[in-house]
Amino acid sequence: MTLFYNRAIADSELGPFFIHQLGDDIKNEDWIEHIELLADFWLAELLGLKTYKGNIYGAHIKVPHINRESFKKWIELFTTSADEVYVPDISNRFKERGMFFSEEFIRYLKI
Numbered sequence: 001m002t003l004f005y006n007r008a009i010a011d012s013e014l015g016p017f018f019i020h021q022l023g024d025d026i027k028n029e030d031w032i033e034h035i036e037l038l039a040d041f042w043l044a045e046l047l048g049l050k051t052y053k054g055n056i057y058g059a060h061i062k063v064p065h066i067n068r069e070s071f072k073k074w075i076e077l078f079t080t081s082a083d084e085v086y087v088p089d090i091s092n093r094f095k096e097r098g099m100f101f102s103e104e105f106i107r108y109l110k111i
């Protein structure tokens, strides 16, 4: 997760969205909270645990200027990061859910 977010912060397309909302220091309080929330989200997604009680659609409506290209870039970085960290069985599950939500957001946000 930190590998992906370090890359997202450094990326010229995705960086500004995250920096605007959470700052550019992945060790600050907002980032730590975000990463914990995302860990809960992925535990819920992949293992079916009841760990995530956030508002995933509401959170992305708040992100100004997010567009289709941003999601393309998100998938690209997420895919390479997952492939580097996990064995194929696991990384494929992350990628499948990542792509599913990207498509959902594009539909939901009408972008």
Ligand code: HEM
Residues within 6 Å of the ligand: 014, 017, 018, 021, 022, 034, 037, 038, 041, 053, 054, 055, 056, 059, 060, 062, 063, 066, 070, 071, 074, 097, 098, 099, 101, 102
């Ligand atoms: C271009 C793509 C994306 C951008 C720029 C982006 C950006 C953000 C930002 C800035 C937040 C923090 C909002 C806040 O705390 O105020 C957030 C929250 C979150 N994102 Fe994304 N995101 C993207 C794609 C995705 C995708 C594809 C997923 C799922 C696979 C995802 C899952 C989440 C979750 C679970 C949260 C926490 C929501 C909550 O507050 O409960 N994001 N995202």
